[in-house]
Amino acid sequence: xxxxxxxxxxxxxxxxxxxxxxxxxxxxxxxxxxxxxxxxxxxxxxxxxxxxxxxxxxxxxxxxxxxxxxxxxxxxxxxxxxxxxxxxxxxxxxxxxxxxxxxxxxxxxxxxxxxxxxxxxxxxxxxxxxxxxxxxxxxxxxxxxxxxxxxxxxxxxxxxxxxxxxxxxxxxxxxxxxxxxxxxxxxxxxxxxxxxxxxxxxxxxxxxxxxxxxxxxxxxxxxxxxxxxxxxxxxxxxxxxxxxxxxxxxxxxxxxxxxxxxxxxxxxxxxx
Numbered sequence: 001x002x003x004x005x006x007x008x009x010x011x012x013x014x015x016x017x018x019x020x021x022x023x024x025x026x027x028x029x030x031x032x033x034x035x036x037x038x039x040x041x042x043x044x045x046x047x048x049x050x051x052x053x054x055x056x057x058x059x060x061x062x063x064x065x066x067x068x069x070x071x072x073x074x075x076x077x078x079x080x081x082x083x084x085x086x087x088x089x090x091x092x093x094x095x096x097x098x099x100x101x102x103x104x105x106x107x108x109x110x111x112x113x114x115x116x117x118x119x120x121x122x123x124x125x126x127x128x129x130x131x132x133x134x135x136x137x138x139x140x141x142x143x144x145x146x147x148x149x150x151x152x153x154x155x156x157x158x159x160x161x162x163x164x165x166x167x168x169x170x171x172x173x174x175x176x177x178x179x180x181x182x183x184x185x186x187x188x189x190x191x192x193x194x195x196x197x198x199x200x201x202x203x204x205x206x207x208x209x210x211x212x213x214x215x216x217x218x219x220x221x222x223x224x225x226x227x228x229x230x231x232x233x234x235x236x237x238x239x240x241x242x243x244x245x246x247x248x249x250x251x252x253x254x255x256x257x258x259x260x261x262x263x264x265x266x267x268x269x270x271x272x
Contacts, residue, residue: 005249005252005253008252008258008260008263009241009242009245009248011260011261011262011263012237012238012239012241012242012260013202013237013238013239013260013261013262014204014238014239015204015238016147016148016151016202016204016237016238016261017147017204018147021147022137023133023136023137024136025133027136028129028132028133028136029129031076031132032125032128032129032132035068035071035128036125037065038062038064038065038066038067038068039068039124039125039128040124040125041058041061041062041065042058042065042066042068042069042124043123043124043125044057044058045058045107045116046116046119046121046122046124047116047117047119048116048117049117051104051107051113051116051117052100052104055100055103055104055107056100059100059103066097066103067094067097069096069097069103069106070093070094071128071131071132072110072112072124072127072128072131073110073112074131074134074135075093076135080092081093086105086109147202148200148201148202148237149165149186149187149200151261152186152187152198152200152235152264153165153187155264155268156187156189156268159268159271159272161189161268161271162189162190163187163188163189164187164188165186165187165188166184166185166186167184167185167187167188167197168182168183168184168185169181169182169183169184169185169197170182172195172230174227174228174229174230175224175227175230177223177224177226177227178220178223178224183220185197185198185199186198186199186200187199187200189271191271193229194229194230194231195229195230195231196230196231196232196233196257196271197224197230197231197232197233198232198233198234198235199217199232199233199234199235199236200234200235200236201213201236201238202236202237202238203236203237203238203239203240203241204238204239204240205240206240206242206243206244207240207243210240210241210243210244210247210248211244211247214244214247214248214250214251215247215251217232217234217251217255218250218251218254218255220232221234221251221254221255221256222254225256231256231257232255232257233257233258233259233267234251234255234257234258234259235258235259235260235261235264235267236258236259236260237260237261237262
């Protein structure tokens with residue numbers, strides 16, 4: 001078993017990131033489109049020496065245009081963001097968009113006033129596209145998991161394996177051992193002799209979550225496997241597991257079916 005686990009660890013891949021991992025430009029463009037009309041209205045302020053008058057001019061025509069200004073400092077949920085005002089009071093950011101004077105205070109306090117006056121920004125739409133691109137990097141951790149799911153799905157398809165994705169335990173009344181919790185499995189594969197409930201993930205970096213995942217699956221697998229005709233399968237990869245080697249080894253010894261992207265062929269052969 002130790003020898004097999006050492007081999008398993010040696011097979012872990014450094015990354016599963018393809019070029020489309022880094023930015024989801026469709027989502028970015030959609031986020032920008034949601035505020036584009038207001039941003040084009042606010043473009044009126046660029047190059048204005050008298051921002052107070054510029055703000056008042058816009059306010060008379062479309063006061064709601066200022067409601068999108070949180071994104072100019074990389075904050076999407078501006079209504080719920082608490083900040084400290086110039087007098088030391090904690091206020092919500094959207095209170096700065098309730099009057100022309102408060103808008104000017106926002107522009108001066110954030111430093112945007114100088115950016116506008118100096119014309120360092122030529123188009124707020126382009127500027128916000130850049131901000132949204134930066135904010136989108138926060139979603140990369142989730143994308144890594146989706147890439148892993150797509151990779152496993154492709155392997156299944158290429159090998160003629162029929163499968164379903166995102167299947168809930170409530171579909172299987174036999175799994176009373178899981179209690180009343182609604183557990184979602186990434187994949188479900190059924191053969192003539194067995195039903196496989198499969199979880200997949202990929203970790204290129206370490207962290208406490210890896211220990212939690214290994215512990216959770218160590219507890220989950222025996223429950224699923226105790227039900228006749230069911231088997232829990234865990235397909236995981238990534239050098240992030242090096243930092244959680246001990247916990248992964250414990251899971252590896254407890255869960256009969258643990259695979260990575262290299263030895264997943266063993267699982268495929270078994271299904272065939």
